[in-house]
Every structure is written in structure tokens, then in C-alpha cells.
Amino acid sequence: MLLTAVLGVLLAGAGAAHASAPVCRPASTGTPDVVCAVPAEFDNRPVESIEWTKDDDPLPRFDDIRQILVSCEPGQTLVIGLTLRLADDLNPSVGDTRITCPSPPPTVTAFNCSAYGTVTAPFRCDFHWSGGTDPEQVTVSTNGGQGPVTTYPGQNYARVTGSCFPYQITSVTATVTDAAGRRASATRNGFCPRGNN
Known part of the structure; x- marks a missing residue:
């Protein structure tokens, strides 16, 4: 050392x-x-x-x-x-x-969203990160309809669900915050079916 x-x-x-x-x-x-x-x-x-x-x-x-x-x-x-x-x-x-010795700060490694159906299509986002000090917390903001956020801290993964709003670009931002207050965020949009964006 x-x-x-x-x-x-x-x-x-x-x-x-x-x-x-x-x-x-x-x-x-x-x-x-x-x-x-x-x-x-x-x-x-x-x-x-x-x-x-x-x-x-x-x-x-x-x-x-x-x-x-x-x-x-x-x-x-x-x-x-x-x-x-x-x-x-x-x-x-x-x-x-x-x-x-602390872990490195959290870093987003993947954030993918997909939607299916029409008008108020449901969507699902998969949010992955690395690093961070346990316990970690995931918060989500969206201009669409927000469903539950299911976090799997041992796997550094969270699932976000919600629904698209018709005739607007639906956007989702996920943020992971670790026990030391360090954060990492990512935003996705444009994944809703045509006619919703």
C-alpha cells in the first residue's frame, strides 16, 4: 500500500x-x-x-x-x-x-427503458450501477406515470415501471445515492411508442 x-x-x-x-x-x-x-x-x-x-x-x-x-x-x-x-x-x-476503506463512488453502468402498447403504454426501465457504499437508495423522477421502484441492492440493480403520457416525450431519471451521500444519475427518453412522443 x-x-x-x-x-x-x-x-x-x-x-x-x-x-x-x-x-x-x-x-x-x-x-x-x-x-x-x-x-x-x-x-x-x-x-x-x-x-x-x-x-x-x-x-x-x-x-x-x-x-x-x-x-x-x-x-x-x-x-x-x-x-x-x-x-x-x-x-x-x-x-x-x-x-x-470505502468503495469507489457509485457509477451508472446501464440504464435501458422500453415501452409497449399504445397511448398510455406501460414502460419498464432497468437501472444498473457499480461501486458505492451500502446501503444504497434509488430514487426516480419522470414526467410520465410512475409505478413502483424495486431495488436489488446486493445486485446493484433497480427496476422502474410506469406509463407513457400521450403526445409528449416521456423522460425518466434514476439516481442512486450511497451511504456516504455520493450520487450517480442517468436519464432516458424517446422510448415510448410513436404517437406518444
């Missing part, structure tokens, strides 16, 4: 606490990367040194760096450790954080 410094700033001061669990979050880069940083409450006291570990293995090349970027595989669980030596404390402040 590659670890790279992000915003590599040497720490001149940190705050008061006896435990220094790092603050870790998804990197918001569209990858499973995780950003870990020195906790904000260490901003008012002088720090002599910062040491990082990953799964109890030292990361000496990132000593004295306030924030690091950890690359990992989706779903992998890591324990990121942090040791702060404060200038006015005899004992170092030590803590760790367990974090699971």
Missing part, C-alpha cells in the same frame, strides 16, 4: 489530551483512499514529534507530518496509530483509529 503526504505541514503546535486518536475519513477523491490527521484539539500546545503507524507497523517516512493519505483496497480495514510527544508532557499521547 502506498502512503503519501497530503498537505505535508510540519506541526509546530498541538493540543492537550492524553489520547491522540487520529481523525480519519474518506479522501473524496473517487478512490478508496483515506485521509488521517492529527486531532484538532492538539492545536494549542507545542509538539516535539509525530509518529504514525499502520496496523502497528511504523511509518517513519511520515514522522512529523500532520496529515497523511492512505491508499487501500475497498472494504479493507486498517488501524492507523498516532503518537504525539508534547513538549510539556513527560508521557506521549497515543491513540489509534480503525477505519474501513
Whole structure:
């Protein structure tokens, strides 16, 4: 796994606490990367040194760096450790954080709609996506008549049903939103029988 410094700033001061669990979050880069940083409450006291570990293995090349970027595989669980030596404390402040590397954001892989019949023809759309962090939710908007949305999260698939409106272009937009609030959408139109569009 590659670890790279992000915003590599040497720490001149940190705050008061006896435990220094790092603050870790998804990197918001569209990858499973995780950003870990020195906790904000260490901003008012002088720090002599910062040491990082990953799964109890030292990361000496990132000593004295306030924030690091950890690359990992989706779903992998890591324990990121942090040791702060404060200038006015005899004992170092030590803590760790367990974090699971997120899946990539959701991406629409297919969205197909078809209709049959005449006038107010029923339609069906099949919506597929990849990535995302469970649980995922699918929402639909349409200017046609909307039927039920059946979601199969384990398969990253949802079925949308509804009906065409006569003499207009019926449009359907499906959006998948994952547990981290990341979204992907797709729109289809022009699939209703002739005379409806």
C-alpha cells in the first residue's frame, strides 16, 4: 500500500489530551483512499514529534507530518496509530483509529427503458450501477406515470415501471445515492411508442 503526504505541514503546535486518536475519513477523491490527521484539539500546545503507524507497523517516512493519505483496497480495514510527544508532557499521547476503506463512488453502468402498447403504454426501465457504499437508495423522477421502484441492492440493480403520457416525450431519471451521500444519475427518453412522443 502506498502512503503519501497530503498537505505535508510540519506541526509546530498541538493540543492537550492524553489520547491522540487520529481523525480519519474518506479522501473524496473517487478512490478508496483515506485521509488521517492529527486531532484538532492538539492545536494549542507545542509538539516535539509525530509518529504514525499502520496496523502497528511504523511509518517513519511520515514522522512529523500532520496529515497523511492512505491508499487501500475497498472494504479493507486498517488501524492507523498516532503518537504525539508534547513538549510539556513527560508521557506521549497515543491513540489509534480503525477505519474501513470505502468503495469507489457509485457509477451508472446501464440504464435501458422500453415501452409497449399504445397511448398510455406501460414502460419498464432497468437501472444498473457499480461501486458505492451500502446501503444504497434509488430514487426516480419522470414526467410520465410512475409505478413502483424495486431495488436489488446486493445486485446493484433497480427496476422502474410506469406509463407513457400521450403526445409528449416521456423522460425518466434514476439516481442512486450511497451511504456516504455520493450520487450517480442517468436519464432516458424517446422510448415510448410513436404517437406518444
